[in-house]
Amino acid sequence: MKLSVGAVAEPGSTRANKTGTWRTFRPVFNADLCVGCGICSQFCPEGIIHEKNDKYATDYDYCKGCGICAAECPKGAIKMVLEVK
Amino acid sequence: MKLLAPGHRGCAGCGAAIAVHSILSATGKDVIVVSPTGCLEVISTPYPESAWEVPWIHSLFENTAAVASGVEVARRALGRKDETKVICIGGDGGTVDIGIGSLSGMLERGHDVTYICYDNEAYMNTGIQRSGSTPYDAATTTSPAGKISFGNDRPKKNTPAIAAAHGIPYVATSSIAYPADIGKKVKKAIAIKGPKYLQIHTPCPTGWGFDSNRTIEVGRLAVETALFPIYEMENGKITSVKKIKRKPVEEYLKVQRRFAHLFKKEGGDAEIKKIQETADANAKQLGLDM
Numbered sequence: 150m151k152l153s154v155g156a157v158a159e160p161g162s163t164r165a166n167k168t169g170t171w172r173t174f175r176p177v178f179n180a181d182l183c184v185g186c187g188i189c190s191q192f193c194p195e196g197i198i199h200e201k202n203d204k205y206a207t208d209y210d211y212c213k214g215c216g217i218c219a220a221e222c223p224k225g226a227i228k229m230v231l232e233v234k
Numbered sequence: 235m236k237l238l239a240p241g242h243r244g245c246a247g248c249g250a251a252i253a254v255h256s257i258l259s260a261t262g263k264d265v266i267v268v269s270p271t272g273c274l275e276v277i278s279t280p281y282p283e284s285a286w287e288v289p290w291i292h293s294l295f296e297n298t299a300a301v302a303s304g305v306e307v308a309r310r311a312l313g314r315k316d317e318t319k320v321i322c323i324g325g326d327g328g329t330v331d332i333g334i335g336s337l338s339g340m341l342e343r344g345h346d347v348t349y350i351c352y353d354n355e356a357y358m359n360t361g362i363q364r365s366g367s368t369p370y371d372a373a374t375t376t377s378p379a380g381k382i383s384f385g386n387d388r389p390k391k392n393t394p395a396i397a398a399a400h401g402i403p404y405v406a407t408s409s410i411a412y413p414a415d416i417g418k419k420v421k422k423a424i425a426i427k428g429p430k431y432l433q434i435h436t437p438c439p440t441g442w443g444f445d446s447n448r449t450i451e452v453g454r455l456a457v458e459t460a461l462f463p464i465y466e467m468e469n470g471k472i473t474s475v476k477k478i479k480r481k482p483v484e485e486y487l488k489v490q491r492r493f494a495h496l497f498k499k500e501g502g503d504a505e506i507k508k509i510q511e512t513a514d515a516n517a518k519q520l521g522l523d524m
Binding site for chain 1: 251252255284288413
């Protein structure tokens with residue numbers, strides 16, 4: 150490992166660590182039920198639930214499967230299903 | 235894009251990561267963050283990686299506020315006139331126990347810094363040892379519940395009151411269950427010149443013993459039972475409280491492993507009654523009931 154001057158780490162470099170491999174349950178987003186409130190995005194510890202055309206979806210490269218999004222979604226638009234690998 | 239990148243090592247359902255997202259959404263990019271040792275430091279900066287998208291410096295457990303004071307003074311000495319704010323984000327161990335000396339110094343010297351404590355009520359990254367912020371009767375590895383013990387036998391330290399006793403302009407509490415409330419208070423705090431103190435209640439699935447999907451629910455219950463009251467103090471006076479339709483403390487206690495002994499052990503009922511009295515006293519003192 151090469152040390153940088155002052156041992157400074159580059160911003161956002163934890164992206165190299167794909168935490169999606171930790172997951173046991175996968176959140177599945179139902180766009181038909183999603184009303185675009187963004188509550189799932191506010192509460193996601195990974196900060197990876199993003200809006201696209203007023204609907205929300207997650208990034209499975211990093212999702213650890215905690216299930217907070219599914220628990221907090223007021224419309225029941227997110228379901229946790231067992232990950233099959 | 236969020237200012238704390240994914241790939242960090244927080245446990246699934248980590249409350250501290252949620253707290254940081256809410257804080258940085260309010261500050262924006264124009265901020266320098268100082269953090270002591272603790273879960274947040276460990277999960278966000280496994281060298282050579284960093285999850286931070288804003289300038290961030292790690293200090294020791296005991297000197298976060300001193301380092302932040304230095305950053306703030308150095309910027310003044312260099313004549314920096316931009317709007318960049320200096321904030322600290324530290325856990326309860328680094329804030330209410332080990333770092334309280336330097337925090338007190340920073341508050342008393344009047345530095346223009348916002349100190350934010352994410353309060354997960356024990357030393358989590360080292361293995362759930364009790365801190366001064368651990369609530370009464372919570373089982374931790376250094377205050378285990380057993381034959382003769384109901385867990386932590388001391389009440390939670392009232393750190394916001396200690397901060398307020400320094401005569402600082404702004405003290406507030408909040409919870410990760412209410413991101414809009416955190417946003418409002420962080421924005422208000424950084425706009426005020428001088429030292430500010432915020433304490434954000436941050437449930438921890440690993441340390442408290444609940445499923446990772448219940449972090450927000452548990453946070454909400456702490457507020458709704460009046461065990462973690464949400465309020466603001468400006469210039470020493472309470473200026474706002476979050477009114478609640480109060481729930482009995484059992485609803486909060488029963489969903490956590492750290493309080494499980496209260497429901498199994500003989501004498502648990504009397505202990506729960508004591509905890510209810512604490513909640514009642516909080517509600518009365520702050521006028522929390524709707």
